[in-house]
Amino acid sequence: MIQVSQQAKEKLLLLIKEEGQGNEVFIRVGVNSGGCSGLSYDLKIDKQKTEDDKLFEDNGVKIVVNKKSFFYLIGTTLEYSGGLNGKGFVFNNPNASRTCGCGESFAV
Numbered sequence: 001m002i003q004v005s006q007q008a009k010e011k012l013l014l015l016i017k018e019e020g021q022g023n024e025v026f027i028r029v030g031v032n033s034g035g036c037s038g039l040s041y042d043l044k045i046d047k048q049k050t051e052d053d054k055l056f057e058d059n060g061v062k063i064v065v066n067k068k069s070f071f072y073l074i075g076t077t078l079e080y081s082g083g084l085n086g087k088g089f090v091f092n093n094p095n096a097s098r099t100c101g102c103g104e105s106f107a108v
Contacts, residue, residue: 029069
């Protein structure tokens with residue numbers, strides 16, 4: 001399961017509203033090959049769910065993860081950082097053995 005912090009929830013709901021999306025949308029979280037540590041995170045708003053997707057809801061946010069990415073993301077908390085050092089979503093992944101300096105890629 002993936003957890004969503006309160007700050008990430010507020011930002012995600014704002015982004016969904018800004019894009020004019022309705023109630024039938026969810027946040028798709030995935031893992032792709034690439035990045036300086038080997039794997040990179042993917043986060044987007046989506047409307048279509050496939051047979052290979054797992055659907056979760058945490059803190060009022062619907063999250064979809066494909067089965068391949070799910071095992072890399074178990075126990076991850078999605079947070080949002082808006083401080084002086086940068087803005088953006090941050091994945092706090094207990095499965096990552098190392099991450100790159102920017103936090104956008106990881107290795108297990």
